[in-house]
Amino acid sequence: MLKGIKLKIYPNARQKQQLAWMFGNDRFVWNEMLNLINQRYKNNPSLKVLSAYDMNYLLKPLKQEYDFLKESDSSSLQVVTNNLYQAWLMFFKKKHGRPKFHSRKAYKQSYTGKSATIKVANARYMKIPKLGIVKTSKTNLLNDCKIKRYTVEHSPNGNYYLSLQVEFENQKLNKTGKVVGIDLGVHDLAITSDGVKYSKLQFKNLDKKARLWQRKYNKRLHNVKNIVATHNHDKSRLYDIEVEDFTNWQKARKNKAKLQAKITNKRNDELHKITTKLVKQYDVIVIENLKSKNMMKNHNLANVVSSNAWYTFKSMLEYKCNWYGKQLVIVDPKNTSRICSDCGKKNHEFDGLTQAQWLSTRNWTCPYCHKNHDRDINASLNILNRGLKQLNIQ
Ligand SMILES: [Zn+2]
Structure with missing residues (x-):
């Protein structure tokens, strides 16, 4: 095709x-x-x-x-x-x-x-x-x-x-009659309503090297800028110099960029494997709307990396569902982690928690129906239920 x-x-x-x-x-x-x-x-x-x-x-x-x-x-x-x-x-x-x-x-x-x-x-x-x-x-x-x-x-x-x-190749994949909800997590990359957890994509050695070159780059550029400013400020100078006249910071920039590209490629390879597997396995895939998902307030590096991975994950699911004749449903993420997927009631015990306390809550028991939940699997079940409701299947 x-x-x-x-x-x-x-x-x-x-x-x-x-x-x-x-x-x-x-x-x-x-x-x-x-x-x-x-x-x-x-x-x-x-x-x-x-x-x-x-x-x-x-x-x-x-x-x-x-x-x-x-x-x-x-x-x-x-x-x-x-x-x-x-x-x-x-x-x-x-x-x-x-x-x-x-x-x-x-x-x-x-x-x-x-x-x-x-x-x-x-x-x-x-x-x-x-x-x-x-x-x-x-x-x-x-x-x-x-x-x-x-x-x-x-x-x-x-x-x-x-x-x-x-x-x-393989334009339409066979129908499996299966549906799934997927929660995009902080501790794991993704958790399905069938209880499968895909761990966060980490490339520790490469990350370490990339961060090292990032630091070298910052430091070298900073030093060169100082040298250039001092030199060009000197009234006895014969000519001006420019930051571009120095190569060691440019070398650091290249190394840094190369390593970052390597990490992105590896990460995308993994995301391809996971999304292809999901699209083969399920006819309907429900995920949260990332725009309104409550992104972590503290914009540290780990969170930026995981939200980048989420966006790539979502866009891959989008076009693969489109190509292979499957359906992707996007739902409102509001309270998906706080509602009990069994009885449908919101657990108000979480209301006063700080962000850190809330994120470290991995398991909880519903105060109404006493069902014990894995936080992420419960959320993915709620996501699935919302998707099915949206499609009028349930
Ligand atoms: Zn309950």
Whole structure:
């Protein structure tokens, strides 16, 4: 099954220059081939029009003659010859006018390629043939698929876009008839109403290294700023210096960024495994609305990391349910941890607790029906019940 995905991309100055060449090369190849076909027809009207295959064969000598064609993704030139051949077929079927030359001014700035080497390089970075690594958005959409075709476009609004035609395998998963509620926890990443706990994703060694380089970076940058300020303040100086003249803090920044990217990749791999498993296992998945979930007041690092993981977890569930024919239901999280999932009453014993006391309450007994609850499993059961109510199943 094929789907179209459009991403915004952010090429750097060199890549923009390269793209301008590539757009121009597509137009050049179209015009050269069209000219050749027209000439052949003039010389001998009984000759058959060149097929895409014939034209692809001619691309080789053309590239030798015009060196700049080597700047292009070669699969894009084959897309051009194929398009030109299709245009002739349409003309012969009288469905379309005779193929025309593409003018520099009127023709759109884009090219389409088919090379299999295009891929996700890193979260939010694509590796595009001939261009290298290009910054983009939302690469997580591309995890379980194969890219068949891609078009890079410089839109008249000034933005650059990458449109992908991608193929997904196993589109619809089998129905299992099962439903689940999931609580996103503080102690664990996620807890299901079936009592399964997915522990928090931790990469202790990498985290330690990343924090170390973060500290080195802060310290080195701070020192360099002091040196620069002192130097540039000195009236006897011969010239000004800049922070960019020093490389050791830049090295620390690179190391820090590399380690952080590694952690993100590892974390996303784990989240992919968990969300794929859940979507396979259940037909309906109910989770809380993260926007109104009471995020911890103290914004320490651990909490930021876990809320980032929650958002990624939710977005993966969203698109996987969509792709695989399952349903994701989002419910209001209010009091899901404080209501007894058995009798439905709110436990007011928690009302006066501090945040820390409340978070450390792992088990409790309902004062009304005396049922003993694991805090998180109880919450996920409440989430499930709310979801089913919303769907009018219960
Ligand atoms: Zn109860």
